[in-house]
Amino acid sequence: MLSVAEALSRILAETQALPAVTLPLGDALGHVLAADVLSDMDSPPFDKALMDGYAVVASDIRSGGTRLEVIEEVTAGVVPQRMVASGEATRIMTGAPLPEGADAVIKVEETELDGGDPRQVRILADSTLPGQNLIRRGTNKRTGEVVVQAGTLLRAQELAALAEMGCHEVRVFPQPRVAVLATGDELVPIHSQPQPGQIRNSNETMLCAQIKQAGAIPVPLGIARDERSELAARIDAGLEADVLLLSGGVSAGVLDLVPSELQQAGVEQIFHKVNVKPGKPLWFGVLRQSDQSKLVFGLPGNPVSSMVTFELFVRPALRRLMGVDPAEPQTVSVRLAHSHSHRDDRPTYFPASISLTGDGLSVSLAKWHGSSDLQSTVGTNGMVAFPPEPIEYSAGDTVEVIRWSGEFS
Numbered sequence: 364m365l366s367v368a369e370a371l372s373r374i375l376a377e378t379q380a381l382p383a384v385t386l387p388l389g390d391a392l393g394h395v396l397a398a399d400v401l402s403d404m405d406s407p408p409f410d411k412a413l414m415d416g417y418a419v420v421a422s423d424i425r426s427g428g429t430r431l432e433v434i435e436e437v438t439a440g441v442v443p444q445r446m447v448a449s450g451e452a453t454r455i456m457t458g459a460p461l462p463e464g465a466d467a468v469i470k471v472e473e474t475e476l477d478g479g480d481p482r483q484v485r486i487l488a489d490s491t492l493p494g495q496n497l498i499r500r501g502t503n504k505r506t507g508e509v510v511v512q513a514g515t516l517l518r519a520q521e522l523a524a525l526a527e528m529g530c531h532e533v534r535v536f537p538q539p540r541v542a543v544l545a546t547g548d549e550l551v552p553i554h555s556q557p558q559p560g561q562i563r564n565s566n567e568t569m570l571c572a573q574i575k576q577a578g579a580i581p582v583p584l585g586i587a588r589d590e591r592s593e594l595a596a597r598i599d600a601g602l603e604a605d606v607l608l609l610s611g612g613v614s615a616g617v618l619d620l621v622p623s624e625l626q627q628a629g630v631e632q633i634f635h636k637v638n639v640k641p642g643k644p645l646w647f648g649v650l651r652q653s654d655q656s657k658l659v660f661g662l663p664g665n666p667v668s669s670m671v672t673f674e675l676f677v678r679p680a681l682r683r684l685m686g687v688d689p690a691e692p693q694t695v696s697v698r699l700a701h702s703h704s705h706r707d708d709r710p711t712y713f714p715a716s717i718s719l720t721g722d723g724l725s726v727s728l729a730k731w732h733g734s735s736d737l738q739s740t741v742g743t744n745g746m747v748a749f750p751p752e753p754i755e756y757s758a759g760d761t762v763e764v765i766r767w768s769g770e771f772s
């Protein structure tokens with residue numbers, strides 16, 4: 364059976380970023396930039412005052428009480444008309460361009476008007492240095508330098524830097540559309556009262572949320588019965604999206620029809636089953652097309668199996684489609700908050716809560732009853748990856764942890 368790493372590498376080998384699109388900058392949050400953006404001007408574009416005060420010649424200020432003649436007042440957005448010579452000062456506001464001749468700004472708090480006359484100022488400070496309380500043109504960025512590199516995930520910080528450079532449209536990788544089809548005769552919509560033997564379709568809600576947390580767009584397709592013609596029709600609809608996720612119907616039951624119906628629809632199986640707990644029955648295939656192949660995942664129906672296999676395999680694929688590199692889930696070494704006796708011959712991903720304590724990160728395992736136990740995942744924010752061997756852990760031992768979608772990312 365494939366290992367988690369082999370299965371992930373087969374998925375990523377079939378996955379490449381979607382063709383880039385142009386978006387208004389305001390719509391680009393959470394997208395990855397597809398091409399470097401260069402600055403179209405210096406930042407700041409002119410020598411600029413950082414304080415409200417007086418623009419002066421620094422060498423004029425040698426002892427407290429220097430008197431200067433105020434020759435002009437410059438507010439933000441106004442261009443100074445007069446050069447400041449020795450013995451002179453310009454009243455200046457934060458953000459206004461520094462007049463020629465001046466090389467320092469004295470804060471207004473360190474000045475007094477002489478007899479209330481706005482044309483005569485007394486500088487209380489004993490001295491100042493050239494460059495005080497101002498920023499020179501191009502200090503932050505020079506024209507033609509890279510503002511944000513291709514491959515960067517756009518957050519508020521990057522969007523602001525691009526906005527400063529007038530980059531009102533950006534080339535980014537689009538968010539994939541991900542269809543979600545729950546399969547199972549026992550399933551009813553979540554607003555229904557289940558009859559004997561029935562359960563609510565919680566996987567659709569969960570997977571749609573995980574898709575959103577990964578930065579993609581969910582397309583819920585409702586419930587398909589375990590019946591060939593119904594499955595075939597829904598699979599065809601799902602293959603309109605960039606990615607199709609099915610939940611259920613991929614194990615060894617008599618009504619587990621998903622793999623054969625996918626192959627009937629032209630989806631090529633890449634693998635079926637992974638050596639992992641929970642999630643062993645995972646199925647993955649591609650619908651090959653001339654431009655972009657569609658990815659199809661048959662997730663095991665048990666809710667925590669679906670949740671975990673989404674995090675381990677689907678999320679990385681979605682991240683790769685969105686241009687994120689590296690796409691693989693990042694593991695962190697964290698100390699166990701308590702002892703734990705682990706015995707399983709499959710690599711196991713165990714729901715857990717990672718928290719920041721006084722002396723770093725620590726992780727507590729959920730009281731988890733296995734792959735159908737969705738309730739105990741409430742409040743968890745990651746999973747501990749246990750190796751396939753019996754180990755007696757003591758509190759303080761280090762374990763490897765993967766954080767759920769949307770946690771610290």
Ligand code: AMP
Pocket residue numbers: 545546547549550562563564565566567610611612613614616662663664665666735
């Ligand atoms: P399956 O993979 O179809 O054999 O289903 C495995 C288990 O997961 C069964 O107990 C199903 O009832 C349950 N299950 C399947 N689909 C869903 C779903 N959409 N929501 C919640 N539980 C499900």
Ligand code: MG
Pocket residue numbers: 546547548611612618664
């Ligand atoms: Mg089923």
